[in-house]
Amino acid sequence: MTPVLIESLDAEGRGVTHVEGKAIFIEGALPGETVEFVAYRRKQRYESATVERVIHESSSRTTPGCRYFGVCGGCAMQHLDHRAQVAVKQRVLEDALWHIGRIHPESVLAPVHGQAWRYRHRARLSVRWVAKKGGVLVGFRERHSSHVADMRACEVLPRPVSELIGPLRTLVGELSIRARLPQIEVAVGDAVTVLVLRVLDAPTDADERALRSFAEAHGVQFWLQPSGPESARPFHPLDAPALSYALPEFGVRIEFAPTDFTQVNYAVNELLVRRAIAHLDPRPGDRVLDLFCGLGNFSLPIAVRGGEVIGVEGSERLVERARENAAANGLVAQFNVANLFDAGACAALPRCDKLLLDPPREGAMEVVKALGTEGPQRVVYVSCDPATLARDAAVLVKTKGYRLTGAGIVNMFAHTAHVESMAVFEH
Numbered sequence: 001m002t003p004v005l006i007e008s009l010d011a012e013g014r015g016v017t018h019v020e021g022k023a024i025f026i027e028g029a030l031p032g033e034t035v036e037f038v039a040y041r042r043k044q045r046y047e048s049a050t051v052e053r054v055i056h057e058s059s060s061r062t063t064p065g066c067r068y069f070g071v072c073g074g075c076a077m078q079h080l081d082h083r084a085q086v087a088v089k090q091r092v093l094e095d096a097l098w099h100i101g102r103i104h105p106e107s108v109l110a111p112v113h114g115q116a117w118r119y120r121h122r123a124r125l126s127v128r129w130v131a132k133k134g135g136v137l138v139g140f141r142e143r144h145s146s147h148v149a150d151m152r153a154c155e156v157l158p159r160p161v162s163e164l165i166g167p168l169r170t171l172v173g174e175l176s177i178r179a180r181l182p183q184i185e186v187a188v189g190d191a192v193t194v195l196v197l198r199v200l201d202a203p204t205d206a207d208e209r210a211l212r213s214f215a216e217a218h219g220v221q222f223w224l225q226p227s228g229p230e231s232a233r234p235f236h237p238l239d240a241p242a243l244s245y246a247l248p249e250f251g252v253r254i255e256f257a258p259t260d261f262t263q264v265n266y267a268v269n270e271l272l273v274r275r276a277i278a279h280l281d282p283r284p285g286d287r288v289l290d291l292f293c294g295l296g297n298f299s300l301p302i303a304v305r306g307g308e309v310i311g312v313e314g315s316e317r318l319v320e321r322a323r324e325n326a327a328a329n330g331l332v333a334q335f336n337v338a339n340l341f342d343a344g345a346c347a348a349l350p351r352c353d354k355l356l357l358d359p360p361r362e363g364a365m366e367v368v369k370a371l372g373t374e375g376p377q378r379v380v381y382v383s384c385d386p387a388t389l390a391r392d393a394a395v396l397v398k399t400k401g402y403r404l405t406g407a408g409i410v411n412m413f414a415h416t417a418h419v420e421s422m423a424v425f426e427h
Helices: 082-099 165-174 205-218 266-280 299-304 316-328 343-347 365-370 386-398
Strands: 015-019 022-027 034-042 046-056 122-130 135-139 183-188 193-198 221-225 233-236 244-247 252-255 287-291 308-313 334-337 354-357 378-383 403-410 420-426
Touching (some): 082 403, 205 221, 205 233, 244 266, 266 299, 266 403, 287 299, 299 316, 308 316, 343 365, 365 386, 386 403
Parallel strands (some): 354 378
Antiparallel strands (some): 015 022, 034 046, 122 135, 122 183, 403 420
16 A cells, blocks of 8 residues: 555544545644545545554654543543644644634634543443343443443543543443443533433333442432433432532522533533633723523623623523522523524624624524624624534625634643634624
C-alpha cells in the first residue's frame, strides 16, 4: 500500500488525505503524519478507513490514557495531546464559520478548557446481557457498532463512577429483568450520585432488595424509569439529597433532576458561564433575554449581576425548575415557555438590550431571523454545533447588521471530536 500524508483533521477527529482526488478519512491518523491505512467503507467520492501503520509520527501524538480506546466509541482523540485537541477544534470552528457562513471573527477568543480526565459528570451507559461474553456488559457502545464495549473502567468518568462499572455488571446479571434493562443514566451532583435504570419490566421483590443493598453499599441513589424521561422516579434511598451543582463566582446553586439537561463538565461549565457573562456584561437596567435557558444556568448569574432577565425555554418542566432555582437562590427572574423553533413565537419575544443564546444542535435560526432593526446591542451565542452557529452567524452579520467580534471554542468534551463554542456579536 502506498503511504499517504495526512493533511488535516475533520469534524469527527479523523485524519484527512486525498488519493487521486478522492477524500480518505482515516481514524487514528494525525495531521503531518505519513501512514498506511485500511478502508472499511468505500463510496464513489470518499472512503472511511483506519490506520494500519504510522510511518512518520506527529509530535502531538501521545499514548491514550484508557486501555479501551480504539474499541470503545466514547472517545475519538485520546491519541492527540490535549492541548493540540483544543487547537484542532478551534480550526474546525473557524473553518465552519468561513466555509458555511463566509465570515471571519474579528478576534479569536481564548479557549475555555479544563482537566482532560475524570470530568464527565453526566453519562448514558448501555446495558446488554451477552451470554457468550460471560454475562452483562455495561458501558459505552463500541466504535462503528451497536455492541456494548467490554469494559470495566472509564477514564473520563469520575473515579467513583468508573469503579462502579464492574459492580453494576454483577448486579444487573443477578436481576430477573437483566434482559429488560437496556440503559443506566448517570448523574453526579455535588452531594449525590444518581443512577437511573431504564426498566422495561417492573423489578421483582428480590430485584428491589438487591438494588437497595447495592445503593447502600456504594453510596448512590437509584431511580427507576419505566418509559420516557418524565416517568423517572426515585427508588432508594428516598431521603438522598437533591442533585445540584454550584456556580461559586455568582453564589448560585442549581438543582436538577437526573434526566434534566445539564452540561456534562461542571468545571468547564463554571468557566463558560463566567466568560459568557463577562462578554454579555449585564448591568442594572439592562433587559436581557436568555433563550433556550434550561434550568437557569445563565439566567441566574445574569440576575446576580443586576440585569432584568427573561428566560425562555420550550420545556415546561425545565421552566418550572428554573423558577424554583431562582426562588431558592433569592433571585428575581422571569421564565416563560415558548417554542423557539416557531417563527411566530420568536416574533412575539419581548425587546431586549442584550441576548444570550444557548440552543441545541439545531441552532437558533428562527430567533435570529426574527431580530429587527432595533435588536439587542450585543448577542452572546453559546453553540454545540459549529455548522449551525456558522449558518446563524451569517444571518446576523449579513442581514441584521451585526459584527462578529469574537469566536472561540469551549472544550466541554475532552478526547472527543465534539466542538462547543462561543461567539460574540455587536450591533
